[in-house]
Amino acid sequence: MDVARIGEFGLLELIAGLIKTKNVITSPFAQNLIAGIGDDAAVWKCSGAIQFTTTDCLTENIHFNTRYTGWEDLGYKSMAINLSDIAAMGGDPLYALISLSIPGSMEIENIESLYGGMIASANKYNVQIVGGNISASEAIIINVTVQGHSETRAFLSRSAAKPGDKIAITGYTGLSAAGLKLLKNGTVSDPETLKTLTNAHLKPEPRIAEGKTLVKFGVKTAIDISDGLISDLRHICEASGVSAIISKDTVPIHPALAKFFPTECEQLALSGGEDYELLFTADSSVINKLKEEIEIPVTIIGEIKEGPSTKITVVDKSGKEQAVSHTGWDHFKL
């Protein structure tokens, strides 16, 4: 049986099972591991602080296409999406390592622009690039590892949601998916709106300050929205053993999305991936306090319910259940 049959998440589950049962070590340092496979980053103790490590890649013709992606933006995004995983843990990113696979025919000036983008994103978030390696390949693959920390020892995870928690998001979702549609096939008459949507796809910002604020206010549960709102909420539900209900009409729709995708905007907001906003759960009183502290909009969109079904229900104003046709990105599903 091939990977396409079980899909990305089936494969992840299989691998996590293999590691859990077979990767058993006896090191006295094993007890320093706080969270391993199954969250946005691994978490481990180092003296008074906790450390985070995450790794992710962008692959040519899978995650990006150089026909409509500039080299500097590509570099910026490859760093930002990894910083976003540290943001989702409520940590501060510190160090990055870049493992770059490229064809020998790649132009030097494009590599300089690519690193220029990575450095711009690293500088913005006070991250030092400390290592990496370069290897030959047919397609371009940019693998970034980010090391982060938290001096408070508190962090966010996918597995702490409990029934009664409200579900909230920072900012807006669906813009990146809409931007990708425009980059691939279309255009809109209004250049500013076009830029809002395409920039959401090409140059996302990690919500690092926001993640740290969540920790400061006692929030325990978060994920960054990379696969799509519903899909990432499912990751929280699965990790926490709970289910969730989303009130479709409370999901914030950015004016640019509503204007240029009037019939698709709700679907894009619920299922479009690569938003890199934070999806989190907490008491409504905590969320209301957070709203005053966080500069971007924070919106309550639903509630965590009893598990163990891990079902995500989307309802309209009248409480009627809505069908959600597509629920996020899977690398391998046919």
Added chain:
Amino acid sequence: MDVARIGEFGLLELIAGLIKTKNVITSPFAQNLIAGIGDDAAVWKCSGAIQFTTTDCLTENIHFNTRYTGWEDLGYKSMAINLSDIAAMGGDPLYALISLSIPGSMEIENIESLYGGMIASANKYNVQIVGGNISASEAIIINVTVQGHSETRAFLSRSAAKPGDKIAITGYTGLSAAGLKLLKNGTVSDPETLKTLTNAHLKPEPRIAEGKTLVKFGVKTAIDISDGLISDLRHICEASGVSAIISKDTVPIHPALAKFFPTECEQLALSGGEDYELLFTADSSVINKLKEEIEIPVTIIGEIKEGPSTKITVVDKSGKEQAVSHTGWDHFKL
């Protein structure tokens, strides 16, 4: 100008320069970085201990070919070569993250074997696999990140060699390159010898215990031999601002190499890559003490000389300079 024109090491130098001049951050944690780009792993302080992080990848048809590489061996090697970078720093590896890019047509059982090999190597060296990600790609790329530490705060680097130091290696070099030749084109009549050579290529072992012993005896300078003995010695010379002289006749030749590659064995030992032995420099008295502590052979093969030319000279018994035709692997050189 494309990458092939400046080669892997020209490109690494260019990128290191970009990062050094442009990736300037103001974080109070920046001062915790001890060593960044230019060594086998990044080194940073975390309270009483020091931490190491390294990342490297194996790419299909560049680093391996599934025609003659089994999945379990491939997994084992992809973990081992990253553990080797921690060994070259004198550290203890702790955690690993795996970023796997594969085509959707890959068979599940092959993925299980691949992870089986990674887990076998991780278990052998007390390493916990704590995260990673999976993405689609045309060719298989296995990117591994390893996090290590040293409680003593002492470590090995490429940049501490000084004139008068003797140059030594653990074990034998050239076996992996010989094994690759046999896997590609040939065979030998003696199956045990065949296995010795092909195993050196397919299933290298990181010299973790040996690296820690070097630190214990006060050695400051080491590198793991991945690009080839001469090429990796050049990395030490460049980082330390010294030159070096190698006595060709003291370079140990494994009997299997001498038997089946009688005319090429010296060249293979000097320039064949992927040995993952440790190349280090120290006083001869220290090296002689080390020999009693380290189970595998330790051999003095040359001496560090004044810089700044960073030239590597290979001499025969009479002191006559020898030509070395090929000096290691470059991903991009035409």
